[in-house]
Amino acid sequence: MSASIEDVATLAGVSIATVSRSLRGLPDVAPTTRARVLAAARTLDYVASPFAARLASGRTATIGAIVPFVNRWFFGEVIAGAEGILREADYDLLLYNLDDVAGRERFFARMPVRKRVDGVLVISMLLADEELAALKALNVPLALVGNGAPGAHSVHIDDTAGARVAVDHLIGLGHRRIGLIGGRMDDPMRFTAAGDRHQGYLEALDAAAIPRNPDLEAIGYFTFDGGEEAMKSLLALPERPTAVFVESDEMAYGALRAIRREGLRIPQDIAVIGFDDHVTAELLDLSTVRQPVQEQGAKAARALLDAIADPSAQPRELVLPTELIVRNSTDPSVPPL
Amino acid sequence: MSASIEDVATLAGVSIATVSRSLRGLPDVAPTTRARVLAAARTLDYVASPFAARLASGRTATIGAIVPFVNRWFFGEVIAGAEGILREADYDLLLYNLDDVAGRERFFARMPVRKRVDGVLVISMLLADEELAALKALNVPLALVGNGAPGAHSVHIDDTAGARVAVDHLIGLGHRRIGLIGGRMDDPMRFTAAGDRHQGYLEALDAAAIPRNPDLEAIGYFTFDGGEEAMKSLLALPERPTAVFVESDEMAYGALRAIRREGLRIPQDIAVIGFDDHVTAELLDLSTVRQPVQEQGAKAARALLDAIADPSAQPRELVLPTELIVRNSTDPSVPPL
DNA sequence: CTGAAAGCGCTAACAA
DNA sequence: TTGTTAGCGCTTTCAG
Numbered sequence: 001m002s003a004s005i006e007d008v009a010t011l012a013g014v015s016i017a018t019v020s021r022s023l024r025g026l027p028d029v030a031p032t033t034r035a036r037v038l039a040a041a042r043t044l045d046y047v048a049s050p051f052a053a054r055l056a057s058g059r060t061a062t063i064g065a066i067v068p069f070v071n072r073w074f075f076g077e078v079i080a081g082a083e084g085i086l087r088e089a090d091y092d093l094l095l096y097n098l099d100d101v102a103g104r105e106r107f108f109a110r111m112p113v114r115k116r117v118d119g120v121l122v123i124s125m126l127l128a129d130e131e132l133a134a135l136k137a138l139n140v141p142l143a144l145v146g147n148g149a150p151g152a153h154s155v156h157i158d159d160t161a162g163a164r165v166a167v168d169h170l171i172g173l174g175h176r177r178i179g180l181i182g183g184r185m186d187d188p189m190r191f192t193a194a195g196d197r198h199q200g201y202l203e204a205l206d207a208a209a210i211p212r213n214p215d216l217e218a219i220g221y222f223t224f225d226g227g228e229e230a231m232k233s234l235l236a237l238p239e240r241p242t243a244v245f246v247e248s249d250e251m252a253y254g255a256l257r258a259i260r261r262e263g264l265r266i267p268q269d270i271a272v273i274g275f276d277d278h279v280t281a282e283l284l285d286l287s288t289v290r291q292p293v294q295e296q297g298a299k300a301a302r303a304l305l306d307a308i309a310d311p312s313a314q315p316r317e318l319v320l321p322t323e324l325i326v327r328n329s330t331d332p333s334v335p336p337l
Numbered sequence: 338m339s340a341s342i343e344d345v346a347t348l349a350g351v352s353i354a355t356v357s358r359s360l361r362g363l364p365d366v367a368p369t370t371r372a373r374v375l376a377a378a379r380t381l382d383y384v385a386s387p388f389a390a391r392l393a394s395g396r397t398a399t400i401g402a403i404v405p406f407v408n409r410w411f412f413g414e415v416i417a418g419a420e421g422i423l424r425e426a427d428y429d430l431l432l433y434n435l436d437d438v439a440g441r442e443r444f445f446a447r448m449p450v451r452k453r454v455d456g457v458l459v460i461s462m463l464l465a466d467e468e469l470a471a472l473k474a475l476n477v478p479l480a481l482v483g484n485g486a487p488g489a490h491s492v493h494i495d496d497t498a499g500a501r502v503a504v505d506h507l508i509g510l511g512h513r514r515i516g517l518i519g520g521r522m523d524d525p526m527r528f529t530a531a532g533d534r535h536q537g538y539l540e541a542l543d544a545a546a547i548p549r550n551p552d553l554e555a556i557g558y559f560t561f562d563g564g565e566e567a568m569k570s571l572l573a574l575p576e577r578p579t580a581v582f583v584e585s586d587e588m589a590y591g592a593l594r595a596i597r598r599e600g601l602r603i604p605q606d607i608a609v610i611g612f613d614d615h616v617t618a619e620l621l622d623l624s625t626v627r628q629p630v631q632e633q634g635a636k637a638a639r640a641l642l643d644a645i646a647d648p649s650a651q652p653r654e655l656v657l658p659t660e661l662i663v664r665n666s667t668d669p670s671v672p673p674l
Numbered sequence: 675c676t677g678a679a680a681g682c683g684c685t686a687a688c689a690a
Numbered sequence: 691t692t693g694t695t696a697g698c699g700c701t702t703t704c705a706g
Binding site for chain 2: 002047048049050051052054055060069070071072073075076077079080083084087090092093094095096097099111112114115116224253254257280283294337
Binding site: 004005016017020048051054057 | 698699700701702
């Protein structure tokens with residue numbers, strides 16, 4: 001096996017306590033002693049066994065990240081953002097991918113994070129009361145990305161405001177008959193974006209004194225196919241909308257396809273704006289509302305580290321700004337790709 | 338704090354050794370005793386401290402996954418595949434995201450996986466000799482996704498064969514002037530796909546007795562922009578190709594854009610086929626070569642678990658099949674979206 | 675400034 | 691079948 005703290009102590013001619021202190025940069029070690037220890041550690045290529053250190057100190061130097069789907073764009077970005085900050089601080093990132101409702105139940109039934117993390121990062125999940133309670137019972141700081149919860153740190157955008165900006169943009173272009181394509185509010189994974197963005201849509205209409213029209217609101221799955229289906233239903237209306245606000249870019253891609261299949265032109269016949277600024281939104285020339293994704297992960301990780309350093313600190317809520325990105329799918333004056 | 342093994346032992350009226358045995362399902366425990374222990378553990382909501390267990394047993398029950406970019410489609414899928422298998426086996430997944438060349442160097446300089454994993458999963462990286470040596474020095478099983486290495490388990494596709502199928506498809510459609518858009522062989526992250534796919538392109542031409550033509554080979558970054566630039570250079574040729582094989586779907590998206598901007602029609606003026614079957618390939622109606630991605634992660638994770646269970650087992654190499662997906666970007670007889 | 679020694683909460687012989 | 695006990699490799703008092 002590899003070198004242990006004893007080996008280093010022997011080689012440096014000091015006690016293991018001094019090795020421990022030297023290596024961790026604790027005060028009260030003579031500079032020359034420390035140098036000797038560092039040299040010994042280096043020649044033996046020594047690293048402390050994290051498990052022994054964790055057992056002895058009680059600190060795990062690990063963050064658990066709970067994510068619905070690692071393999072979706074948004075979540076991957078958030079994790080990348082968080083990982084960078086954590087790695088820098090020498091924290092490990094333990095990944096829990098829920099995958100579906102069954103996986104989510106399994107996670108909360110078994111609570112595999114117990115006794116193994118100093119903090120928990122929950123990505124884009126609206127937690128049920130019992131779930132929140134279960135996580136709080138871990139007695140470690142909790143940070144949420146995407147929405148807030150009492151007693152937890154949180155980093156998110158203002159979905160409602162973002163949606164309002166998108167719809168205002170359509171109104172500014174002269175549209176009055178504006179459709180909505182959105183996700184179900186009762187999504188099984190309980191994402192909150194759908195509800196909030198729907199709300200923003202309604203507020204924008206109200207502010208412009210455009211009457212609400214439930215016929216123009218098409219709800220479906222928060223996916224490409226869901227968007228396509230929803231758009232089809234709007235196109236089948238006796239009087240179809242001249243513009244649609246779609247609650248996510250992925251749904252918007254489906255909407256674009258439905259519109260093109262119908263032989264209609266974008267944006268002349270129907271203008272489309274999405275939400276997220278997904279990687280391929282630019283490629284598809286889709287107007288959208290950009291949200292900082294990696295940054296949400298990074299900020300949440302930072303919040304956790306701060307909370308671990310100072311457990312008495314109050315939970316903070318951080319709201320990051322969104323940005324309207326105008327492309328050719330809404331504005332014909334923007335040159336197409 | 339939460340319950341310890343002692344608490345359970347006391348409540349069940351047995352020794353801690355018996356608790357340990359009962360909870361881990363070891364033999365030689367009387368059924369009634371085991372039942373009593375399980376009941377006690379349940380009422381105390383007890384889980385063993387993983388750190389104590391790991392220190393005592395020497396098994397970490399965690400796998401380190403080293404990935405260039407969590408936030409890219411391919412890698413996210415691989416991780417999702419691996420995570421599922423590992424979670425099922427009660428293994429933790431420790432994520433190391435390299436992010437760039439500097440991150441890669443930092444990783445290998447510090448080797449943060451030391452003393453903390455029972456196995457290492459390396460995703461899509463061609464390891465330099467020193468890197469491979471460093472990982473082998475960990476003395477734990479090593480599994481690679483995307484390419485092989487002596488002494489390591491590996492799961493990958495046959496990139497060369499896949500590329501050949503793609504180019505054969507173009508040849509079958511009557512094309513003779515077939516361009517290539519590919520990544521640099523000397524990619525800083527050292528992905529191997531570029532070289533292998535390039536090779537397949539050449540082999541397909543040779544097999545069809547179509548002379549190679551270096552002018553038709555455009556090399557760039559393995560990204561959307563790289564593909565766009567490369568396509569532009571092909572379009573600028575005095576005699577442009579009638580079809581292009583692009584080594585990745587993401588590059589192909591860029592190529593599609595360059596072609597459309599030039600006012601040319603796909604596939605009538607130029608046929609385009611990509612590689613990967615990236616999520617949005619269907620949306621963009623792009624013909625491609627599909628590779629099983631999650632499955633590669635799952636199979637590699639399985640290989641690691643097997644190797645941990647039986648360290649004497651020889652490293653195995655698993656090659657998964659690819660599949661040609663014909664869409665409208667190459668074949669006009671396939672109805673467009 | 676440094677060392678001795680007592681844990682941290684388990685697992686794994688070894689006895690009984 | 692069960693209990694006793696010696697570690698696992700550190701961190702952290704507490705003396706010195």
